[in-house]
Amino acid sequence: METNGHEHVIEVTDLRRVYGGGFEAVRGISFSVRRGEIFALLGTNGAGKTSTVELLEGLAQPAGGRVRVLGHDPCTDRAAVRPRTGVMLQEGGFPSELTVAETARMWAGCVSGARPPAEVLALVGLEAKAGTRVKQLSGGQRRRLDLALALLGDPEVLFLDEPSTGLDAEGRRATWELVSALRDGGTTVLLTTHYLEEAENLADRLAIMHEGRIATTGTPAEVTAAEPSRISFELPDGYFVGDLPPLGELGVTGHETDGRIVRLRTHELQRSATGLLMWAAQARVELRRLDVRSASLEEAFLQIAKDAPAQQAMGMTTKEYAA
Template identity: 60%
Template sequence: MTTSTTSAAVEVTAVHRRYGGSNGFEAVRGVSFDVRRGELFALLGTNGAGKTSTMELVAGFSRPQRGTVRVLGHDAFAERPAVRPRLGIMLQEGGFPADLTVAETATMWAGTLTDARPVAEALDLVDLAHRSAVRVRQLSGGERRRLDLALAVLGRPEVLLLDEPTTGLDPESRRNAWQMIRNLLADGATVLLTTHYLHEAQELADRLAIMHQGTIVAAGSPAEIVAGHPARIVFRLPDGAGLEALPMLPGLRADSDDAGPGRAVTIRTDALQHTLTELLLWARRHDVELAALEARPASLEEAFLAVADDENPAEARG
């Protein structure tokens, strides 16, 4: 992926990160992407794909063995003092003192910031104001994630790094977090997010990259990623009809070896309207009812699973 020096808040160029010395494990292998100012960019990937390692490089926690990482025009590691006040970071584990209350934890964190928003405001953003006097050790896992998020936005960051921000949240809290992130974007923040929730990426991301085995194998807008995968038509065979009775349509297959009556049939197609029309015209001519008929375009989940199933992906640059 090409980087833009004029509009990028984050520029990651050909970075490598290895653990365990020169013969150790290479978690990130030549990754490049940019995050434009004011957008949300999502990093997706299988477990161990290198998402968190990449996020830690952007946060400036370590220097890449090769390549460069720039945030707001600065080297993320070498110039971290210039970057850190403008950065909000939410890691997978917060590590807060268990004996402090929610309000005390937020107040302590605010003391390290130059322009912190009021603690009560930050807690209200994540619906934790009513738990301000509760000790951290008494919070549920979901409440701790919301506290992580409150601290990440406490300093009014220009760039927000969110590593699996809604893990452990109930559906209502997840929707509230999404709305808060949208509000921050509307106010001009830039967000780099990792997530395992594909619907979350599809809902929030302007652009995204899918990582696998330390490389980026697909990148672009959610619509661009999905466009490279076929649509699907699903139905059940009527009584008295086998797979051989159907018209010859590209991508036609039964979902099991037994293609007898009542078995599910799937058609994958790059021309959804044309294929569906042909199938329905055939059904009308033969007076056949196609039970449980469903036609849908490809989804981000299908694109992701195609990557996850590929043991030797070729890197695609978008």
Template identity: 65%
Template structure:
């Protein structure tokens, strides 16, 4: 007998997904379960980032949340409704930026925007929408002549043309130059600050760290870490590295508190510690007492990139766990 997921708390979460599952293919050898029991809750006005390597299941779960496909298990509510079965109640209040817009290349930017506005309830003026994403000066250019980054800006402009309550952004800044990426970040922040709930998937860890109120890391169809960026990073050790003088053995470095792992390769020593300040203080005290010069000394807390790589490169059955 299949257990039913817990009751959805739609009065708390704008996006509320419980034990979602999605399969491709037929049962047997060709079946692939892309989403395996994922639960996510996103509050109103929150920006939530979904991270994971290619094939982790990010796009599959976003399509379930957008109502583009029904789940094979579990339940989902967006704005209190089933986004697949009650699409008419959900779609006018949401915006979607897919990985590719797929607009006809022979149409101009303005023609595409006008067409989209006519199909969208409550759309703002086309020129205003294009100005918001920095494309007003390109409005008479054919879509096929846009750069990859400009195409993504057009996709974003159309996704927010009706000022959605909930916005889904699937890899929004792929192909953008650094200036375009920063401009997009500012726009997304403004939307969030004005009450739009945003669910973002991205490969850019800096983007997630910069924008997200909370984030989740997926691996093989499951959420394996969740919380604020600081909470996720805090589960991973800090690192101290240095080089010893010629003739100084790494064995002479004393045992230090908080150390999870210590590696030595020739003169180079790397220490992973859960107590960066205490470990570093005692290391420097030992070096001062013994007159040892620690060359190329580097001490730093873990980064989101290190936390992400620990998940991506770790064994499949070693779930990092959700931040409290």
């Protein structure tokens, strides 16, 4: 379907997934992915990312709502969709006695018009491991084999469930480069990830899921822009928060204290930082552990996940100012 001149390769409308015991893992989500775009689904543990991706892959029927991939229902019209998509699941589950090359050849036998197995192994940097048994691969090498197999059919749409989990920094970068190159070649990619840096580097657009719903969506810049920047510092000896200049007048929209550490939130970082530093200069005090940082995807993520146990454990007090 075309909207505003963009062809939507994946369309999800009010999608729901309910498991056997009645647990609703996906609670009415909607988004679309354009042709040639990388779309990242981010979220807290158990947010419903894998449950969603499995519906897009046609591995299960939704309890409600609608999924279209390349214009088809991926579950009931699997024969039309499957040959045009590549899937990298979280757990590949290969026969461990086969070598890498044998695994790729076996998989190629199940894919119509498969690319030469050696070609996809080279793409993911596994050509030197062609003769190695799968059971002797490291976790990261297995992930790369997973990715190679997903590429065998030269798919138009690629689903990647946590593609770089278990990879070292170099392997992760290599995967990002490969996925970017695939996108540049016209492949549409939907990926799930726990790495905010991955989404920031790779995704054209993203959605952050929390408890089965989409909490926010947009380009990384749009999602980030909605979040405040942060300034933190240690209160100088003998000073209290009340001794600081009126924070609202510095453009500060809220603050938290954690012992002697003060954290300020602001949408006007330069104005707030300047006001604070001028105050410190005039008072002739040093702001130890001073940290000034622009809004980031991490902030957006933590804000959404703020009721998660790890955040509660930080035990901060919070004050909000009227904007």
